[in-house]
Amino acid sequence: MATEKMSIAKALNESLRKALDTDPKVLVMGEDVGKLGGVFRITDGLQKDFGEERIIDTPLAESGIVGTAIGLALRGYRPVVEIQFDGFVFPAYDQIVTQLAKMHARALGKVKLPVVVRIPYGGGIGAVEHHSESPEALFAHVAGLKVVSPSNASDAYWMLQQAILCDDPVIFFEPKRRYWDKGELDTEAVPGPLHAAVTVRDGSDLTLAAYGPMVKVCLEAAAAAQEEGKSIEVVDLRSMSPIDFDTVQASVERTGRLVVVHEAPVFYGSGAEIAARITERCFYHLEAPVLRVGGYHVPYPPARLEDEYLPGLDRVLDAVDRSLAY
Amino acid sequence: MTVESTAARKPRRGSKRTSAAKAPASAEPQLVQLLTPEGERVEHPDYTIDLTADELRGLYRDMVLTRRFDAEATALQRQGELGLWASLLGQEAAQIGSGRALRDDDYVFPTYREHGVAWCRGVDPTNLLGMFRGVNHGGWDPSTNNFHLYTIVIGSQTLHATGYAMGVAKDGADSAVIAYFGDGASSQGDVAEAFTFSAVYNAPVVFFCQNNQWAISEPTERQTRVPLYQRAQGYGFPGVRVDGNDVLACLAVTRWALERARRGEGPTLVEAFTYRMGAHTTSDDPTKYREDAERAAWEAKDPIQRLRTHLEKREIADAAFFTALDEESETLGKRVREAVRAMPDPDRMALFDHAYADGSSLVDEERAQFAAYQASFAEEGN
Ligand SMILES: Cc1ncc(C[n+]2csc(CCOP(=O)(O)OP(=O)(O)O)c2C)c(N)n1
Numbered sequence: 001m002a003t004e005k006m007s008i009a010k011a012l013n014e015s016l017r018k019a020l021d022t023d024p025k026v027l028v029m030g031e032d033v034g035k036l037g038g039v040f041r042i043t044d045g046l047q048k049d050f051g052e053e054r055i056i057d058t059p060l061a062e063s064g065i066v067g068t069a070i071g072l073a074l075r076g077y078r079p080v081v082e083i084q085f086d087g088f089v090f091p092a093y094d095q096i097v098t099q100l101a102k103m104h105a106r107a108l109g110k111v112k113l114p115v116v117v118r119i120p121y122g123g124g125i126g127a128v129e130h131h132s133e134s135p136e137a138l139f140a141h142v143a144g145l146k147v148v149s150p151s152n153a154s155d156a157y158w159m160l161q162q163a164i165l166c167d168d169p170v171i172f173f174e175p176k177r178r179y180w181d182k183g184e185l186d187t188e189a190v191p192g193p194l195h196a197a198v199t200v201r202d203g204s205d206l207t208l209a210a211y212g213p214m215v216k217v218c219l220e221a222a223a224a225a226q227e228e229g230k231s232i233e234v235v236d237l238r239s240m241s242p243i244d245f246d247t248v249q250a251s252v253e254r255t256g257r258l259v260v261v262h263e264a265p266v267f268y269g270s271g272a273e274i275a276a277r278i279t280e281r282c283f284y285h286l287e288a289p290v291l292r293v294g295g296y297h298v299p300y301p302p303a304r305l306e307d308e309y310l311p312g313l314d315r316v317l318d319a320v321d322r323s324l325a326y
Numbered sequence: 327m328t329v330e331s332t333a334a335r336k337p338r339r340g341s342k343r344t345s346a347a348k349a350p351a352s353a354e355p356q357l358v359q360l361l362t363p364e365g366e367r368v369e370h371p372d373y374t375i376d377l378t379a380d381e382l383r384g385l386y387r388d389m390v391l392t393r394r395f396d397a398e399a400t401a402l403q404r405q406g407e408l409g410l411w412a413s414l415l416g417q418e419a420a421q422i423g424s425g426r427a428l429r430d431d432d433y434v435f436p437t438y439r440e441h442g443v444a445w446c447r448g449v450d451p452t453n454l455l456g457m458f459r460g461v462n463h464g465g466w467d468p469s470t471n472n473f474h475l476y477t478i479v480i481g482s483q484t485l486h487a488t489g490y491a492m493g494v495a496k497d498g499a500d501s502a503v504i505a506y507f508g509d510g511a512s513s514q515g516d517v518a519e520a521f522t523f524s525a526v527y528n529a530p531v532v533f534f535c536q537n538n539q540w541a542i543s544e545p546t547e548r549q550t551r552v553p554l555y556q557r558a559q560g561y562g563f564p565g566v567r568v569d570g571n572d573v574l575a576c577l578a579v580t581r582w583a584l585e586r587a588r589r590g591e592g593p594t595l596v597e598a599f600t601y602r603m604g605a606h607t608t609s610d611d612p613t614k615y616r617e618d619a620e621r622a623a624w625e626a627k628d629p630i631q632r633l634r635t636h637l638e639k640r641e642i643a644d645a646a647f648f649t650a651l652d653e654e655s656e657t658l659g660k661r662v663r664e665a666v667r668a669m670p671d672p673d674r675m676a677l678f679d680h681a682y683a684d685g686s687s688l689v690d691e692e693r694a695q696f697a698a699y700q701a702s703f704a705e706e707g708n
Contacts, residue, residue, distance in 0.1 A: 035615040036543035059513035059549050060480055060541050088479060091515060126409045128438075129463045130478050267688060296692045298681040303409050303460025304671045308696075318699065 003186045008150070009179040011157040012042045012118075014187070016080065019164045020050050026164060027072065029056040029065055030082030030118075039084055040120055040179055062092035069115045070100055078114045078164060086121040087130025093138075100169045101144030112167040116160070121149075122213045122263050123310055124177035126303040133300050134264035139171045140241040140273075147241040148194060149173040149212035153183035155238060158191035166194065173240075175213035195239040197247035203233035206257035206323055209248055209274060211237040214261045214311065221316040232320065240270050248274065249281045256287040257326075259319045261311055266294040288326035293319045357567045357599050360574040363627045365635025367574075375578040379642045385426060385573050386637060387651055389418040389630045392442040394655040395451045398662045399441075399458070403608045407666050408458045412439045416571070416603035419629030420536050422446060423576025424504065424598070427584055431472065431501040433494075435487040438476040439536075440506050447473040451658075452665040461672055481507060481514030484533060488520045491529035491587070502587035503531045504580070510541025512557065513549045521561040521593070530587035532580065533558075533595045536570060538602035543615040558595035570600025571629040601627075674700065 006014070019026045028043055028050075034057035037044030047055035058065050062083060069079035083089045089096070096117065103111055123132035140147045146168050150156040156174070163170040192198065200215065201222050208218040215236045222232035233251050237243060252258045258278055260271035271292035278290055293311045301309050358373050377385075396413050403411040414421060417439070425446025428434065436443055444454055449471050456462040457476065464475035477483040487505030494501055511517055512535060524531050537554055539546055546554070558565030564586075568579040576598055583594035601624035605612050637643040678693040 031541075032543045034543070036611075037614070039542070039609070057544055057548055060510035060544070061513040061515060063515050064513065090479075126460060128410055128457055128460070128478060296677060296696070297686070297688050298677055298692075299463070301677050302457065302462050302672065305674065305677055306460075308674045308677055315699070318702075 002188045003184055005182050006153050006185055007180050007182050008153050008156045008174070009040060009042055011153040011183075011185050012160055012174065013044055013046070014185075015157045015160040016043065016046060017049070018187075019080070019161060020046065020054060023078065023164075025076060025078050027054050027056060027077050027079045028082070029058050029069060029079055031058060031060055031065075031084050033057060033082050038082055040176065042118075042174075042179075043082065062088060062090075063095050066092040066095040066100060066115070066117065070095065070103070070113060073113045073115050074111065078116075080116040080118060080164060083117060083119045085127075085131045086119055086133040086135055089117075089119055089135065092117075096139070096145070096169075096171070097142050101142045104168065105144060113169050114164070114167050115169045116163045116166075116172050117169070118160075118172045118174060120176035120179075121173045122175050122177060123300060123306050124213065126306070128303070129300065132306065134262065134295070136171075136173055136240050136262075137264055137269050140270060144169070145241060146170045146195070146239070147173065148239045149175060150238065151175060151178065151210075151212055151215035151236050152181070153185045154189070155236075157185050157187065158189070159194055159238065162191065162194040173212060178213055178216065181216070195242050195244055197235050197237045197239070197244035199233060199247065199251060200236045201232070201234040203231040204255055205231045206259065206320055207233045207235055207248070207251040207255045208259050208261060208316065208320070209235045209237055209251075210261040211240060213263060217311060217313060217316060218261055221313050221320065224313060224317060225320055230320065230324065237274075243270075243274065243277075245274075245277050245281065248278055252278055252282045253285045256285055257323045258282075258286070258290045259293060259316070259323055260290065261293045261316055261319075262295075263310055264295055265297050266292045267297045269294055288323045291319045291323050357569045358575045358579055359569040359572050360578060361572045361632055361636055363571070363632050365632050365639055367636065370575070370578075373575065373578040373582060375574050375581075377574070382633070382637060383643050383647060385422055385577070386630070386633050386643065387654075388422040388426065388442070388445060389573065389633065390651055391655060391658055392418050392422065392445050393630060394659055395445070395662060396441055398659040399455060400604070400608065402455075402663065402666050403458070408455060408608075409460045410458050410607055410609060412458075412607045413602075413604040414439050414441050416601045416624065416629070417536055417538060418442055419573035419633075420534075420570040420576050420598035420600045423573040424534050424580040424596070427577050427580035428504065429501065429584075431499070432584065433472045433474070433487075433490055433501065433503045435474045435483040435490070435503070435505045436476055437480075437483065437506055437508065437511070438478050439508075440476070443506065444473055447471040449473050452662055452669075455662070455666050456669065459666060459669055461669055481511040481516040481520075483507070484511070484517045484520035485523070487531050487533075488524045488527075488529050488593075491524065491531035491593075492527050494530055495528070495590075500588045501530075502584045503529075504534055504584070505531060506534050506536065508541060509535060509537040509539070509546045509549055509554060510544065511535075512554055521557070521563075521595075524593035525561045525563050528590065528592040530590070531593045532583040532587055533593060534580065535595065535597045536600055537597050538570075538600050540602055540606065540612075540616070542606045542610060543612075553597070555595055555597035558593075563593045563595065565595040565597065567597045567599055570598030571624075571627045571632065573629060573633055600629075
């Protein structure tokens with residue numbers, strides 16, 4: 001066994017290193033990914049070890065980064081591109097949505113686009129605007145893209161390996177405020193499927209479903225609720241497209257209640273999709289309507305207000321209480 | 327007014343600077359200079375300037391106070407009062423020179439580093455700090471000083487500037503617009519599109535690129551293989567490279583470009599060749615990618631020292647002037663420090679303000695839910 005305790009940031013770095021070692025077609029591209037090792041140091045040391053032909057500092061142009069990654073993929077490479085922050089993916093949004101997502105279908109399956117777009121996302125680090133957003137629903141809504149987000153070091157390592165091996169484009173959302181959280185990582189384990197949700201805490205009264213940065217908050221909420229005698233199950237969705245509804249359904253059939261938690265605005269967010277599907281699937285098991293906790297329909301606020309905006313322990317527990325009150 | 331393409335029009339000046347050199351972007355530039363690093367006044371055949379002693383002292387004062395403000399903000403970030411700071415250290419001449427070339431009715435579209443230009447526009451420097459402290463996303467009314475909000479997404483504002491300039495031309499006004507951006511930004515599609523639109527519509531806009539040699543860790547060669555000012559030629563308007571550490575040259579060239587715009591001769595690209603002396607922002611660590619010697623070489627070209635030498639040599643300013651300015655700097659530093667520390671956090675209900683100009687029933691509903699939720703804590707006595 002090769003179990004080690006490491007941060008999510010380090011696990012991602014190790015994961016990229018392994019992928020680069022294993023397959024000479026894997027490339028890493030992005031702004032500042034070379035000498036600097038990325039602004040979050042996720043690519044630290046990679047250029048030193050794999051050279052400038054494989055760890056490519058790109059011009060400051062996101063459309064260019066994704067557009068050329070598409071061309072490289074058409075030529076047989078497997079580019080892993082880094083978008084520096086969530087709010088800066090939009091210059092590339094056109095390439096991702098109109099080209100990357102659809103080319104496989106347009107070529108009747110003859111063309112594969114194994115491109116991974118890594119995006120540090122979400123709030124909680126006190127940043128200025130455009131550095132704290134959660135745009136995952138905007139990507140999950142687009143057919144042809146797979147959208148995932150790990151919540152811990154082990155998933156960070158394994159899910160990135162799997163995303164790079166995947167022949168479809170994967171939007172890989174990294175919960176930036178969890179980069180420095182440490183967890184156990186077994187580099188020789190056999191990982192579960194990329195898109196499988198995982199029940200990370202068992203309980204019988206209510207299910208909390210979350211992904212990325214909110215999993216930790218939900219686990220803390222479940223622990224706090226336990227002290228009040230409430231038994232809460234927590235499901236880490238891990239993938240927002242596709243969504244493993246079976247795992248969520250099985251949990252809700254046991255608990256009868258579901259609260260979905262994410263940082264992104266609730267309105268038109270992934271919670272809406274989960275609430276609708278689970279209501280269809282579990283109507284007769286539900287003791288309460290599916291509730292959602294998330295951001296408001298306002299621009300992501302300045303840093304000094306982000307604690308009000310981001311779902312914290314209290315807001316999750318409040319939703320738990322409301323659900324249990326039905 | 328008829329809109330005609332500038333593509334066919336010969337640039338009035340700059341034609342001799344447009345030969346397609348294959349030199350890397352970092353090669354010693356042919357730049358417009360009016361004040362050498364040694365503080366000597368030199369002449370340039372195309373760009374002249376004649377300033378009074380008062381005006382020269384004024385430029386010096388602007389640069390010194392801007393640097394002092396910037397240093398104070400950096401210190402405040404280190405003390406935890408600001409979340410982030412993007413320092414302009416080394417870029418004072420580019421900003422003050424171009425900023426002082428503007429007329430009140432001109433309009434400015436900055437990035438996030440134009441503290442010196444803001445100073446020239448009469449924006450209270452403490453207004454710039456709200457977004458870096460995290461209490462707002464800008465917080466000033468752009469129309470008060472014709473100084474738009476800072477733009478963090480790289481390059482976006484060059485299109486806004488172009489559109490604004492198109493509006494100015496449609497209105498038949500004779501003011502001009504200036505858009506600031508960096509060498510890194512020159513790679514963005516938005517900037518290329520701004521060049522296209524401004525040329526096609528002959529918009530009265532000056533693109534002022536501060537080439538400070540770095541885009542975070544990436545040198546200019548990672549953005550372009552031809553000197554940046556030469557880009558303009560391909561779009562059909564003139565490009566000029568100016569010594570960005572020479573406040574007189576920056577003033578003269580920007581003034582010329584603004585006048586061209588006012589006369590209806592369309593856009594100009596001004597590349598101010600300068601240097602970012604500090605880190606990209608307070609989050610950055612330049613030791614990972616840059617040699618100390620490089621900074622040292624640029625320190626010898628310091629924009630403030632160079633004007634000071636000139637003022638002293640020509641006896642344009644005396645010791646009393648410099649002492650008084652030191653005191654004024656300290657007063658400014660103190661004022662900024664106190665203002666930041668006194669800056670209150672926004673009321674939590676402010677979350678729901680200004681999402682829409684016309685309101686939204688959705689936001690109203692969420693605001694009411696939020697208020698009820700907050701009130702529930704009060705009821706519990708927490
Ligand atoms: C679209 C976009 N991509 C990435 C970033 C992150 N970022 C902020 S500043 C910067 C470098 C900018 O360099 P340059 O344009 O030369 O301006 P400078 O800061 O050097 O003045 C980067 C990559 C951003 N703000 N916007």
